[in-house]
Every structure is written in C-alpha cells, then in structure tokens.
Amino acid sequence: MKPTEQQKLILDYDGNSVIIAAPGSGKTFVISEKIKCHLRSLPEHQGVIAISYTNKASIELKNRSLSNGDNPKSSFFGTIDKFNLSEIIIPFAKYLFGVPSTDVKITKITSLSHDEIENFNWFNRKLTLEKISDSNIDLLKSYFLKGLIFIESIGVLANYVYTNSVACRNYIRARYKFIYIDEYQDSGFEQHQIFQKIKLLNIKAFAVGDLNQSIYAFSGKDAKYLEELTKDETFKYFKLDKNHRCHPSIINYSNYLLNPKTELISTENNLIFFSRVKGNEQAIAQWLDQNIKITQEAFKIEKRNQIAILTRTTRTGEIINNELKEPHKLSVSNELDTNLNVWSSIFSNLLSFGYDKNYKFNDVIELFTSYDNFSNSDLQKLKSSKEKIVNFFSSNTLNKEELIIEFINVAKIIAPNSKGQESIDLLKSVLENAIELKSYEPANENEVNILTLHKSKGLEYDFVFHLDLYEWVFPNKQPGNNNDFNNPIYGDWTQDLNLHYVGITRARKGCWLVSSTQRTNSEGISKKGNDSEFIWKDKIEDLRFPIT
Ligand SMILES: Nc1ncnc2c1ncn2[C@@H]1O[C@H](COP(=O)(O)OP(=O)(O)OP(=O)(O)O)[C@@H](O)[C@H]1O
Numbered sequence: 001m002k003p004t005e006q007q008k009l010i011l012d013y014d015g016n017s018v019i020i021a022a023p024g025s026g027k028t029f030v031i032s033e034k035i036k037c038h039l040r041s042l043p044e045h046q047g048v049i050a051i052s053y054t055n056k057a058s059i060e061l062k063n064r065s066l067s068n069g070d071n072p073k074s075s076f077f078g079t080i081d082k083f084n085l086s087e088i089i090i091p092f093a094k095y096l097f098g099v100p101s102t103d104v105k106i107t108k109i110t111s112l113s114h115d116e117i118e119n120f121n122w123f124n125r126k127l128t129l130e131k132i133s134d135s136n137i138d139l140l141k142s143y144f145l146k147g148l149i150f151i152e153s154i155g156v157l158a159n160y161v162y163t164n165s166v167a168c169r170n171y172i173r174a175r176y177k178f179i180y181i182d183e184y185q186d187s188g189f190e191q192h193q194i195f196q197k198i199k200l201l202n203i204k205a206f207a208v209g210d211l212n213q214s215i216y217a218f219s220g221k222d223a224k225y226l227e228e229l230t231k232d233e234t235f236k237y238f239k240l241d242k243n244h245r246c247h248p249s250i251i252n253y254s255n256y257l258l259n260p261k262t263e264l265i266s267t268e269n270n271l272i273f274f275s276r277v278k279g280n281e282q283a284i285a286q287w288l289d290q291n292i293k294i295t296q297e298a299f300k301i302e303k304r305n306q307i308a309i310l311t312r313t314t315r316t317g318e319i320i321n322n323e324l325k326e327p328h329k330l331s332v333s334n335e336l337d338t339n340l341n342v343w344s345s346i347f348s349n350l351l352s353f354g355y356d357k358n359y360k361f362n363d364v365i366e367l368f369t370s371y372d373n374f375s376n377s378d379l380q381k382l383k384s385s386k387e388k389i390v391n392f393f394s395s396n397t398l399n400k401e402e403l404i405i406e407f408i409n410v411a412k413i414i415a416p417n418s419k420g421q422e423s424i425d426l427l428k429s430v431l432e433n434a435i436e437l438k439s440y441e442p443a444n445e446n447e448v449n450i451l452t453l454h455k456s457k458g459l460e461y462d463f464v465f466h467l468d469l470y471e472w473v474f475p476n477k478q479p480g481n482n483n484d485f486n487n488p489i490y491g492d493w494t495q496d497l498n499l500h501y502v503g504i505t506r507a508r509k510g511c512w513l514v515s516s517t518q519r520t521n522s523e524g525i526s527k528k529g530n531d532s533e534f535i536w537k538d539k540i541e542d543l544r545f546p547i548t
Pocket residue numbers: 001002003004007021022023024025026027028029030244245457458459505
C-alpha cells in the first residue's frame with residue numbers, strides 16, 4: 001500500500017506527534033509503518049511502548065508492525081493496565097512499599113467487605129496524585145502488602161510508583177525510546193498523566209485517536225485529554241481525514257450526523273438505508289433472514305462474514321442470535337477476558353490460540369515474557385503443551401478437564417508467581433458457556449457476525465445492519481423529574497451519537513439502519529417502538545436511499 005501525502009507527512013516526522021484520524025483513514029497502517037521504522041533503528045535491548053485499547057487490538061498492531069519479519073526487540077505491546085502492572089507496579093512498587101506476603105492478585109474495590117469499601121470513599125478515577133493524602137497511599141500500600149491490587153486504582157498506583165521511584169524511571173528511560181498510545185480519545189486521567197511524564201524522559205511520544213469516536217465516558221475516559229494534546233506546543237498536530245474505507249455516501253452520512261454543515265462529497269448513490277420493521281425483535285430476525293441474501297447479492301459481497309449485525313445492547317444480540325435462521329455468529333465479552341490477573345489473560349489468549357488460526361502460540365507466550373527467559377526443559381514442556389492444546393481443539397469434543405490441566409501447566413511456566421484460583425474458576429465458567437466459548441472462534445466465511453457497537457470499534461465489514469435505533473434506547477434517555485415524559489433527560493447524547501457514528505463507519509459498501517414498531521425492554525416487556533432521534537436528525541433522511 002502506498003502512503004498518501006497526509007500519511008507521508010506523519011511517517012517523515014520524527015518528533016512528538018498527535019494524530020487526529022478519521023475512521024478508515026489508515027491510522028493503524030501509519031502507526032505500524034512508523035513502529036517498523038523505529039524498531040530497525042534500535043539495538044536489541046531497547047524497544048517501543050505500543051499501547052492499544054484491547055488485547056486483540058494489541059496483537060493486531062504487533063502483527064502488522066512485525067509483518068516483514070521484523071524483530072520486536074525489547075518492545076511492549078499491550079493495554080495501559082498491562083503496561084502499568086507489568087512495567088511499573090509489579091517490578092517497582094515493592095521497593096517503595098515492601099514485598100507482598102503472597103502472590104499479587106488483581107481484584108476490584110467493590111469485591112471487599114462493606115466496611116472496607118467505606119475506607120475508599122475518597123477514591124475517584126480523576127484524582128491527581130497531589131490530592132491523594134499519605135494515609136490514602138498507606139491504605140493502597142497495606143493491601144499491596146497483602147497481595148491485592150485494585151483494578152480501579154491501577155492508574156493512580158502506577159502514577160505514584162513512577163513518580164516516586166527513580167529506579168522505575170531509569171528503567172523506562174533505558175529500555176524504551178518511543179511511546180505510542182492508540183485510541184487516545186478513550187484515555188483516562190491517569191493514562192494521560194503517565195503518557196506526559198514518560199515523554200519528559202526524552203522518549204518520543206505519539207498519541208493517535210479520533211475525538212468523534214470517544215465511546216467510553218461511562219468508565220471515566222474523556223476525549224478532552226486528546227484535545228489538550230492538539231493544543232500542546234510540544235506536539236506536532238497532524239490530521240488524517242481521508243477515509244479509505246467507506247463508500248462516499250457513508251462518509252457523507254456519518255459526517256453530516258456530527259455536523260450538518262459538513263461539505264458533502266459528490267456521489268451517485270446513497271447507500272445508507274432505513275427500515276422500520278413491523279413487529280418486535282423476532283420480526284427483525286425474520287426481516288434480516290430475507291434481506292441478508294438480497295444484500296449479499298446486490299452488493300457483491302463474497303463472504304457472509306463480511307456482513308455484521310451491530311446492536312446497542314447485548315440483549316438484542318442474544319434475541320437475534322436465537323431467532324436468526326441465516327448462519328451467524330454472536331460474539332460476546334466474558335469475565336475471563338476482562339479480568340486483569342495474569343493467568344486469566346494467559347487462559348483467554350490460549351482459548352484464542354485454540355480457536356483462531358490467526359493466533360500463534362508464540363504470540364500468546366511473548367505477550368507475557370520473552371522466549372529467551374525459558375530454560376531448555378521449560379521450552380520442551382511448552383512445546384508439548386502446545387501440541388496437546390492443538391489436539392484438544394481439533395478433536396470433535398473438547399476435553400475440558402484435560403484442557404484446564406494443560407492451560408494451568410502453561411501458566412505455571414510463563415507466570416509461576418501469578419497463580420490464581422479466580423482465573424481457573426473464570427476459565428471453567430467460560431468452558432461451560434457455549435456462547436462465550438464460541439466467541440473465541442472467528443466467524444467462518446459463511447457466518448454473519450452479530451456483535452455490539454462497542455465491540456465493533458476498530459473493525460470493518462462490507463455491510464452493516466445497525467439495530468436498536470429506538471427512541472429512549474439509543475440515544476438513551478429517561479423521563480425527567482416526577483416521571484415527566486415531556487422533559488426527558490439524555491444519558492449522554494454526544495457519546496451515543498459517537499457510538500452511532502462508529503457503527504456506521506464500520507461499513508465499506510453499505511449500511512442499513514433498522515428500527516421496529518415494537519421493542520422489548522430490559523424487563524422483557526413489549527413496548528411501542530419509536531424511531532431514534534438520530535434517524536430524523538437535521539433532515540438526515542435526505543442522505544439516505546429513498547425507500548419507505
Ligand atoms: N494509503 C492507503 N491507500 C489505500 N488504502 C488505504 C490506505 N491507508 C489505509 N487504507 C485502507 O483503509 C482501511 C482503513 O485503514 P485502517 O484499518 O488502518 O484504518 P483506521 O484509521 O485504523 O480505522 P478506524 O479508526 O475506523 O478503525 C483499510 O482497509 C486500509 O487497507
């Protein structure tokens with residue numbers, strides 16, 4: 001692929017950069033090209049820090065950055081939580097706090113007893129270090145010494161350790177020369193702080209994101225940090241605004257949604273459709289059964305897994321999954337994937353390796369440690385485990401007991417000090433849940449994907465069916481004071497609009513927006529379904545294909 005002029009400017013610039021990238025503008029392409037270039041300039045003992053939003057996105061970025069057979073050298077590819085834990089807290093907190101009495105476990109503040117939770121009333125995710133008292137730090141320290149780190153406090157703890165440990169900063173300075181953070185619009189306060197502090201070590205810093213794709217405000221993330229960087233004179237500000245993915249009418253529609261004054265590109269066809277299906281979600285499934293085939297032919301879509309059905313709620317995904325006759329695959333998240341204990345992460349990656357041919361065993365291992373760290377006997381054991389795991393997944397019935405034993409064997413070699421019963425229990429629970437388990441398999445070529453809008457971030461499909469476009473649901477709103485339906489209160493209009501934008505811009509060739517005359521609410525009660533405000537916003541219907 002030849003870089004465009006805009007992409008070339010970024011590739012040629014060598015200083016701190018902030019890159020605001022529209023959907024489909026090739027940001028993953030640009031970051032991976034830059035990383036390739038940096039890796040070639042570094043000696044073996046140095047590397048880049050490349051932080052992505054999910055493990056899956058990290059593996060994708062790593063694979064693309066090493067696609068020419070490049071050596072990762074001493075680089076870090078992973079999520080911010082993993083970076084904070086493995087590069088800052090675990091190796092250096094013990095020098096400030098003392099050595100934990102037992103193996104460290106990652107848990108939630110909310111899992112503590114009611115009385116203990118009371119001690120965390122001071123805690124919120126936007127606390128600056130300066131505002132945290134010594135006694136609050138002592139509280140975190142006391143739990144650390146008992147072997148507990150709280151997910152909610154990983155950012156603040158990492159910030160504290162980084163700021164107070166000279167050894168930690170020296171280590172980061174000696175090992176890393178570049179830091180990349182992708183999806184910066186979904187950064188939290190602590191991530192923003194650490195990024196800026198690392199930059200002060202003369203490590204070149206690159207922040208990449210899209211202000212309009214910020215969709216995680218509900219968990220304390222905020223696009224304002226990315227916006228701040230665009231005004232920071234120590235960063236050069238680049239824009240990637242040419243969308244290489246979507247049909248011009250999809251670009252027009254999505255841009256108009258955010259800004260009705262947007263300049264429209266000329267196009268012969270509007271390939272955004274809207275239908276209000278008569279009936280409820282069951283009727284939508286029947287409607288999809290009729291329209292998937294027609295769409296596939298009309299849009300010359302070679303494989304059905306290039307079609308996605310995106311939902312706002314997991315519940316709608318499950319209903320469609322139960323009702324749809326066309327071959328399909330529902331992807332859902334599970335607790336094993338989101339749990340931060342090292343063994344959970346190992347198990348989750350081993351499941352991906354077992355089901356998905358794109359995952360290599362080495363990738364799973366190297367996410368946690370380098371191969372050079374293993375003795376010959378451990379390498380032999382890993383090799384034998386790999387063969388056994390491959391056999392488990394190629395046999396007709398999955399031998400779950402044997403699989404658990406083998407996964408534990410691998411975890412014991414990779415991370416002997418992180419043993420966690422919680423991870424083993426979560427693995428067992430996934431193995432008992434057919435839908436969660438199937439989520440590890442990529443959709444085969446014949447299966448339409450069903451997933452939530454949140455999960456679709458960073459992905460692309462030929463065609464998208466976008467469901468759940470109901471008033472009250474999306475954008476979310478609640479009746480005002482005293483159950484006043486005439487003065488409703490929106491949950492977060494902008495975040496919901498961004499999520500709608502993310503959904504539409506996953507589509508290359510066309511997108512069908514769908515509502516229905518009935519909908520089922522969270523209590524399973526059937527309600528009248530009115531169209532979402534987004535469907536008629538600023539006369540946007542003029543940019544749709546004219547059907548009734
Ligand atoms: N210079 C280019 N020439 C042709 N196609 C390109 C170019 N750059 C990117 N593309 C294509 O555009 C699509 C989007 O690229 P990429 O996945 O890197 O985008 P992105 O900016 O990460 O997207 P998003 O933020 O929406 O997830 C891909 O199919 C990619 O191959």
